[in-house]
Amino acid sequence: MPTLVFRALYDYRDLLFAWTGRIVRARYQQSILGGLWAIVQPAATVAIFTVLFTRFLRVDTGGTPYILFSYAAMVPWTLFSASITDMVESLVTNMNLVTRIYFPRDILVIAALLARLVDFAIAFSILIVLLALYQAAVNLPGLLLLPALLAIQLALALGIGLIGAAINVFYRDVKHLVALGLQIWLYATPIIYPATLVPEHLRGVYFLNPMAGVIQGYRAVLLGGDLHAPYLAVSVVAAALVLGFGFWFFKRMEHQFADVV
Amino acid sequence: MSEAVHFDHVSKRYRIGRPPLSLKNLLGGLRRRPETQERAQERAQQRYHWALRDVDFSLQPGQSLGIIGPNGAGKTTILKLLSKVTYPTSGRVAVNGRYSSLIELGAGFHPDLTGRENVYLNGIILGMRRAEIARRFDDIVQFAGIGQYLDTPVKRYSSGMYARLGFAVAAHVDPEVLIVDEVLAVGDMAFRRKCYDRMAQMIKNGTTLVLVTHDFSAVQRVTPRCLVMYRGQIAFDGPAPDATAEYSNILRKAAQARSDVPENGALSQMVMTHAAVIEGVKLLREDGTPAFTFVAGETVRVRMQLRFHEAAPAPIFACSLRQPDGQIVYDYTTGWAGVATPTFEPDSVAEVEFALTLNLVSGAYQLGVDLAYADLSCYYDRMVRAVDFVVVGRDGARGVADLQARFGVVHTAPAEPAPPGASLRADARAENLSVEISK
Numbered sequence: 243m244p245t246l247v248f249r250a251l252y253d254y255r256d257l258l259f260a261w262t263g264r265i266v267r268a269r270y271q272q273s274i275l276g277g278l279w280a281i282v283q284p285a286a287t288v289a290i291f292t293v294l295f296t297r298f299l300r301v302d303t304g305g306t307p308y309i310l311f312s313y314a315a316m317v318p319w320t321l322f323s324a325s326i327t328d329m330v331e332s333l334v335t336n337m338n339l340v341t342r343i344y345f346p347r348d349i350l351v352i353a354a355l356l357a358r359l360v361d362f363a364i365a366f367s368i369l370i371v372l373l374a375l376y377q378a379a380v381n382l383p384g385l386l387l388l389p390a391l392l393a394i395q396l397a398l399a400l401g402i403g404l405i406g407a408a409i410n411v412f413y414r415d416v417k418h419l420v421a422l423g424l425q426i427w428l429y430a431t432p433i434i435y436p437a438t439l440v441p442e443h444l445r446g447v448y449f450l451n452p453m454a455g456v457i458q459g460y461r462a463v464l465l466g467g468d469l470h471a472p473y474l475a476v477s478v479v480a481a482a483l484v485l486g487f488g489f490w491f492f493k494r495m496e497h498q499f500a501d502v503v
Numbered sequence: 504m505s506e507a508v509h510f511d512h513v514s515k516r517y518r519i520g521r522p523p524l525s526l527k528n529l530l531g532g533l534r535r536r537p538e539t540q541e542r543a544q545e546r547a548q549q550r551y552h553w554a555l556r557d558v559d560f561s562l563q564p565g566q567s568l569g570i571i572g573p574n575g576a577g578k579t580t581i582l583k584l585l586s587k588v589t590y591p592t593s594g595r596v597a598v599n600g601r602y603s604s605l606i607e608l609g610a611g612f613h614p615d616l617t618g619r620e621n622v623y624l625n626g627i628i629l630g631m632r633r634a635e636i637a638r639r640f641d642d643i644v645q646f647a648g649i650g651q652y653l654d655t656p657v658k659r660y661s662s663g664m665y666a667r668l669g670f671a672v673a674a675h676v677d678p679e680v681l682i683v684d685e686v687l688a689v690g691d692m693a694f695r696r697k698c699y700d701r702m703a704q705m706i707k708n709g710t711t712l713v714l715v716t717h718d719f720s721a722v723q724r725v726t727p728r729c730l731v732m733y734r735g736q737i738a739f740d741g742p743a744p745d746a747t748a749e750y751s752n753i754l755r756k757a758a759q760a761r762s763d764v765p766e767n768g769a770l771s772q773m774v775m776t777h778a779a780v781i782e783g784v785k786l787l788r789e790d791g792t793p794a795f796t797f798v799a800g801e802t803v804r805v806r807m808q809l810r811f812h813e814a815a816p817a818p819i820f821a822c823s824l825r826q827p828d829g830q831i832v833y834d835y836t837t838g839w840a841g842v843a844t845p846t847f848e849p850d851s852v853a854e855v856e857f858a859l860t861l862n863l864v865s866g867a868y869q870l871g872v873d874l875a876y877a878d879l880s881c882y883y884d885r886m887v888r889a890v891d892f893v894v895v896g897r898d899g900a901r902g903v904a905d906l907q908a909r910f911g912v913v914h915t916a917p918a919e920p921a922p923p924g925a926s927l928r929a930d931a932r933a934e935n936l937s938v939e940i941s942k
Contacts, residue, residue, distance in 0.1 A: 271615040344587040
């Protein structure tokens, strides 16, 4: 089946890119800030937590300025969370196409994911500026790991997105459930606080969260620190499993989408 | 396999309503547990609707097929199966070669994107490669006739421009099999003709066409072969002219089925007193034989059977004629005619008649009749869609009304040099016009 999936994606690559372009262009059409909105979202969250955690509750970030500490994690998290939200909705918002024209339906889901990469790139460029400003201890050879980290989180997000999008066609509750889940997931991941806050004996469980390993990975590369390979291995395995199941599930459900009225 | 399209005993079942929430249901397609025959049947009858039953036909490359039938007959389901949007419950659907389906004009258009951007998007959705679209871009724009608005967001387009651009892209996909729904109904007359001309040309070039429509004249011109669908089954498969006649049979059956159900809606109930009721409406030829198919220009006698429960002083009778899309063709009342109707006694029956000259082009029509109080305050009874009938054109006349144009050459003579007065006349007209404007 995997070869079939990739074969179809390759055949429909024009559609995939055109649809991604449509989402990106439509998102910032008739908007004054345009692409800057990609920065506003993570920046606002970081600003809130910066005030909270530097004025009221001090957390130990190991000497890294808090704003840098949380923004470096918030940028990949925003990609993760926003892309899942978009993917889950991607089929339902385009039902008029799904019920009328044939194409592999996963195109819509993958395009929603790719479109968020544009936002990620914009937000990441600000991150680079911040890193330079604060003269962060960027692990230069470690930068080679960035694409891998990105791939892991994209695979995980896509797997969840495929499952969510498919079920959302039948039961719209999924959308709300996913929003709630992501909110909880944010706090279960070392984004606004360091993982060192988690009691030692709980860390084994804590790092079963595949995003924890990924976020720690980003921090290790960008701000310096240990990579904790075992944690990252958990992320890799989880992402692969979720993505594989996601595609399998989606392809099983795909033929029913157009019949749901 | 040489056929371009093959429906091999295809049936399609839809679920009615929402399935109960359970993981088993969600994954129901994975493993189906064996069910007892009776239980399965019982469930099937409760929750499923057969949109198609045992539909079987095939098309050779370059052949074209029209599909007509009342709403809910399964036409759209056939198109969806053809375009692989949905899959048959049983049987097999085969489409050989590249196909393009025009089930929705401008599929994937985004209102905020410009015409140019949407042409690419729509073309790619319909299965073209980017380079192909670039090559045909000028043709598409020219066909749509929207040149100067190319870089305007399509949300500022009129619905006509939107439809034109949508069809223009689809018409340039250059498929081996083209699948068209009655989307063309939106364009204006000139554009519709352009579309049908384009289809005819594509057939000539070897494209296989499947066209679903209400437009009888289109079927007769574009597709020599026609299917009549009724309740998910093929009621007729044959030459288009016979199909239109068969369609009237179908409509009669449909009308009978409908008369079992009380007329629709609370609104009509509200305004009807039923102090008198219309018990039946019949269409008769001039010689008194009942019929549902008429030749353009023929006179139809609309015979209404009435029963009066209470006295009805000088009621107003009305008849109206609609096209299937709801467009009123004709509406007339005894009030407008200045006809004085008698007072009908309580507990009496009566028959009244309208004679209508059907100066109409070929197509399906719906006749409605009303019986209203003399002061038009409310209705005794009304049937918005009492009878459906079909008019078969004598020639290729199109539009709504058959105005029975007579052609004659009035005068021929060798051309003379234009008299000096000719341009003067035009000037005079222009002057008149400017005078009117300045007033």
